[in-house]
Amino acid sequence: MTIDLAAVTREICTIAMDAGAFLLQERSRFQRDAIEYKGLNNLVSYVDKETEKQLVEKLSKLLPQAGFITEEGTTGQEADQSALNWIIDPLDGTANFIHDLPVFSVSIGLAQGSTPIAGVIYDPNRNECFSAWQGGGAFCNGNPIAVSPATQLGESLIATGFPYYTFAQMQPYLQILESLMQQTHGLRRMGSAAIDLAYVACGRFDAFYEYNLNSWDMAAGVLLVREAGGLVTDFEGGDAFLFRGDVVAGSGVHTELIKVIQSFWS
Numbered sequence: 140m141t142i143d144l145a146a147v148t149r150e151i152c153t154i155a156m157d158a159g160a161f162l163l164q165e166r167s168r169f170q171r172d173a174i175e176y177k178g179l180n181n182l183v184s185y186v187d188k189e190t191e192k193q194l195v196e197k198l199s200k201l202l203p204q205a206g207f208i209t210e211e212g213t214t215g216q217e218a219d220q221s222a223l224n225w226i227i228d229p230l231d232g233t234a235n236f237i238h239d240l241p242v243f244s245v246s247i248g249l250a251q252g253s254t255p256i257a258g259v260i261y262d263p264n265r266n267e268c269f270s271a272w273q274g275g276g277a278f279c280n281g282n283p284i285a286v287s288p289a290t291q292l293g294e295s296l297i298a299t300g301f302p303y304y305t306f307a308q309m310q311p312y313l314q315i316l317e318s319l320m321q322q323t324h325g326l327r328r329m330g331s332a333a334i335d336l337a338y339v340a341c342g343r344f345d346a347f348y349e350y351n352l353n354s355w356d357m358a359a360g361v362l363l364v365r366e367a368g369g370l371v372t373d374f375e376g377g378d379a380f381l382f383r384g385d386v387v388a389g390s391g392v393h394t395e396l397i398k399v400i401q402s403f404w405s
Contacts, residue, residue: 144257144272147201151247151259152268154197158190158229158245159263165189166236184237187211190229194247198225205249210355220382221252226358231260232331246333248358253381258359260337269337269363277340277367286369287342290391292322295345297396298335301328305351312350314403322399336360339388340367346389346396350374354381364388372397374404 165186191211198205206218208226218224225247230236232243241264249257256273269284271277277284289295297319302309319326327344329335333356335347340363358381361371370393373380380386387397 142202142256145275147249148257148259148270148272148275150201151198151249151257152261152270154194154201155245155247155259155261156263156268157197158194159261161190161193162186162230162236162243162245163263166239184233186236187230187233188213190245191227194227194229194245195225198227198247202249208354208358210353223249223251226250226255226354228333228355231333231356232329235330240330242329242331242334244331244333244337246355246359248355248362250354250358250381253379255358255362255381258362260333260359260363262334262337267337269340269359271340271359271363271366273362273366275366277363279337279341284341284367286339286364286367286390287345288391289345292319292392292395292399294324295392295396296324296327296343297392298327298329298338298344298347300330300332300335300349300352302351308350308404311403311405315348315400318399318403319396332356333360336364336388339369339390340364342367342390345392346387348374348385348387348396348400350385352384352386357381357386361386361388369393374400376401 191213195213206224208218228246231246236243245261247259260269338344339347371388374385
């Protein structure tokens with residue numbers, strides 16, 4: 140069965156925007172006693188869970204043949220990672236949401252095996268819907284976007300994420316930070332990997348790197364970057380990032396950035 144990816148992506152945008160409206164509605168009345176802990180610093184709430192249920196219900200109708208890889212495990216089934224799957228994060232940036240910081244998003248990716256083929260990231264606070272499908276380009280609210288023209292670290296602004304529950308690689312991570320602080324316009328940690336990747340795709344950031352991510356953090360975003368003209372690899376320069384968890388995404392600074400990372404990472 141051939142999938143009309145352009146049409147599917149338009150439908151994903153509608154679904155993501157509905158979910159984003161629900162997030163904003165719940166944010167206005169959210170109380171911190173609703174926080175649950177999945178592990179050290181790994182937060183979840185009824186908002187994450189309810190949003191995911193809504194997404195699964197609607198996406199199941201859109202493409203009944205696709206499985207699900209979800210953060211909150213709504214379907215209760217183990218997905219075949221080699222198959223066609225929705226890979227979704229209903230609330231990327233849960234800690235921001237809980238602390239009333241307006242940087243969180245809905246991330247919906249569609250992947251064939253380890254290859255994302257459609258993706259949408261919706262930022263409800265800025266009402267920005269980033270979308271892409273394989274071979275179709277990347278867009279923000281329907282307008283074409285592209286990665287930045289920067290080619291040197293010395294003219295770049297880099298995004299990253301801080302480790303928050305796995306600290307075995309802390310030392311090399313800090314060494315990378317120290318090096319990049321001295322070679323770039325600066326580093327930013329937004330608290331939503333999906334938004335970081337969307338911002339790389341539209342040229343606000345020149346690159347993004349992080350380790351210990353999950354597939355739902357990046358499935359939509361890596362496709363956005365690729366369709367916007369950027370390069371995406373794992374820390375070794377390969378393409379195993381989706382299920383391996385470490386990713387480098389960027390414009391013309393990607394090559395220089397990955398050399399810095401590899402000089403400290405093992």
